[in-house]
Amino acid sequence: MDNDIERxxxxxxxxxQAAARLGKQLTTDFKDxxxxxxxxxxxxxxFTVDVIKEMDVYAxxxxxxxxxxxxxxxxxxxxxxxxxxxxxxxxxxxLIIEDIIDTGRTLKYLIDLLKQRNxxxxxxxxxxxxxxxxxxxxxxxxxxxxxxNEFVVGYGLDYKxxxxxxxxxxxxxxxxxxx
Ligand code: IMP
Ligand code: MG
Numbered sequence: 001m002d003n004d005i006e007r008x009x010x011x012x013x014x015x016x017q018a019a020a021r022l023g024k025q026l027t028t029d030f031k032d033x034x035x036x037x038x039x040x041x042x043x044x045x046x047f048t049v050d051v052i053k054e055m056d057v058y059a060x061x062x063x064x065x066x067x068x069x070x071x072x073x074x075x076x077x078x079x080x081x082x083x084x085x086x087x088x089x090x091x092x093x094x095l096i097i098e099d100i101i102d103t104g105r106t107l108k109y110l111i112d113l114l115k116q117r118n119x120x121x122x123x124x125x126x127x128x129x130x131x132x133x134x135x136x137x138x139x140x141x142x143x144x145x146x147x148x149n150e151f152v153v154g155y156g157l158d159y160k161x162x163x164x165x166x167x168x169x170x171x172x173x174x175x176x177x178x179x
Contacts, residue, residue, distance in 0.1 A: 004173055010169040012155075036061075036087055037055075043100065089114060154169045
């Protein structure tokens, strides 16, 4: 897989450091709030595992699978709910964990859904924030790294379902998705 990567953006060590930094802040901010941590499948799973171990608070964990990409490198704008939560979130404090926020459409969809279901508070933690890609007005409260407007893979992020298990975040060589 390393041969398909043009350059490494964030190493495993840097990501673990970011998770520790954010986890410390989250520990303070979610003290006594008993949040439900909602990890957005599949991309956020690796980062979620790192962050929650750094959060010293009582917290529940749930998963939701929302897809907006359909295999390419551009957002399709169409959002599908592939797997719903198993928890009643009425009146609960929520921490969403995402892999990357690009156009923001996926996050907006999720926030609207949680609001409809009466969540008390919704905060967002993302490994990567691609601010330049934003098409709708949403923002993360906790950010690992701000990334340039390039297609990145690894540490949960995929291209056609591959590279999620790469232990770092990197930029794919253009020939991988043009060929
Ligand atoms: P948004 O709805 O455009 O904000 O896109 C969010 C979702 O698109 C993320 O959860 C990712 O699954 C995917 N995505 C956006 N940018 C990238 C990227 O650079 N690499 C891989 N997946 C991406
Ligand atoms: Mg995703």
